[in-house]
Amino acid sequence: MTKKRKAARRPQAGVRELRDRLKTAEETLRAIRAGEVDAIVVARARGEHVITLAGAELAYRILFDQMNEGAVTLTRDGTIAYCNRRFADIVRTPLARVIGAPLRRFVPPAEQPAFDALVAAGHRENRRADTTFRAEGGALVPVSVSIAPLQLEGSGDVIGVIGVVTDISERERAEELRNRLIQQAVTAQEEERRRIARELHDEAGQSLTALLVGLRTIEESRTITEAAELAQRLRAIAAQTLDEVGRLSRGLHPGILDEVGLPAAVTRHVQEFAQRHGVAVDLRIEGLDSEVLPPALQATVYRVLQEALTNVAKHAGARSVRVRLVRDKATVELRVQDDGAGFDPAAGAELAVGDRHFGLQVMRERAALLGGSVKVESRPGAGTTITAHFPVRRA
Ligand SMILES: Nc1ncnc2c1ncn2[C@@H]1O[C@H](COP(=O)(O)OP(=O)(O)OP(=O)(O)O)[C@@H](O)[C@H]1O
Ligand SMILES: [Mg+2]
Incomplete structure (x- = not known):
């Protein structure tokens, strides 16, 4: 009885085990493709056997993976055969999804013809160009791309291209800000002049006109008391004008600091x-x-x-x-x-x-x-x- 039940359960357990092993295998494959694995340890009857993936190239791979620039290798048809983490960061796409994708997928349609020409030329010689990538989610990233033929040692065959991609958005932002600051400095100077002209006209000009009119009235005044009263008012206007001109000139150059x-x-x-x-x-x-x-x-x-x-x-x-x-x-x-x-x-x-x-x-x-x-x-x-x-x- 017990024996029978055991026998009946066995196939199901086998399927589950197979499914688990398949899952492990798929995960291992994904990790190998994503460059997360340096070596595989295989259990053998005579002990463990280590298969090194990177071997002597490990140092180069670390350099490749950790450099600050994005790096890709493309097959002849433009498919990404390998890329480093930085490249995946630039296009904001998980590494596993970048590998195997055509590189031009990350280039906006309007830029694709020029980009294809760049890659085609890159099969013959080193080329460099500034372009734009479209990251996952749609954000546009200005980049500088440098491309060179990928040749296997010993044979002259070009099997693809290698590309180094630099994110230049920081540089572009800084440059844009600098240009705007320069532009702003020029406009600011012009605006400053306009403001001074306006203030001179509106404030000092008005006060001086008031002084002129007042002086003429003094000339025409009949008694000395009347003239004295007017003179007092005019003195107040003159003092105010002096203040205004002073404020204006301090605004121009804080000469007050020197004084x-x-x-x-x-x-x-x-x-x-x-x-x-x-x-x-x-x-x-x-x-x-x-x-x-x-x-x-x-x-x-x-x-x-x-x-x-x-x-x-x-x-x-x-x-x-x-x-x-x-x-x-x-x-x-x-x-x-x-x-x-x-x-x-x-x-x-x-x-x-x-x-x-x-x-x-x-x-x-x-x-x-x-x-x-x-x-x-x-x-x-x-x-x-x-x-x-x-x-x-x-x-
Ligand atoms: N003391 C403050 N209180 C509230 N908001 C402020 C204050 N200082 C700056 N801001 C905010 O920050 C923004 C940027 O200030 P900033 O001085 O750079 O430019 P601005 O004053 O708008 O123009 P500009 O200085 O070029 O004439 C302002 O537009 C304002 O929204
Ligand atoms: Mg301000």
């Missing part, structure tokens, strides 16, 4: 800001009483402060701002902290590339020129803190 030094210039700018925008500013300056910083450093700190406060006025809707300028052992730190609307700095970084928002970027560039750095901390609803650090070299 009164950084702490006084910062104090004046902060006071003016508070008055113009009705924002309470708490200012503290430490450790700069007896020292004059190098002119370039003074100008940069001043410009960073100007941009940070302009941003507060433009975007934050803050009620109060804390400004700290602290000279420490080897650094100067400027911190501008507002309690306004805040924003998402990560989204801001993308803005800088696509749109005309360059203030923060220029701030960073200015700081970097002096070996310094700018940190932007912000969250929607939680205010914004800009912290700039500058190293101070002894003069």
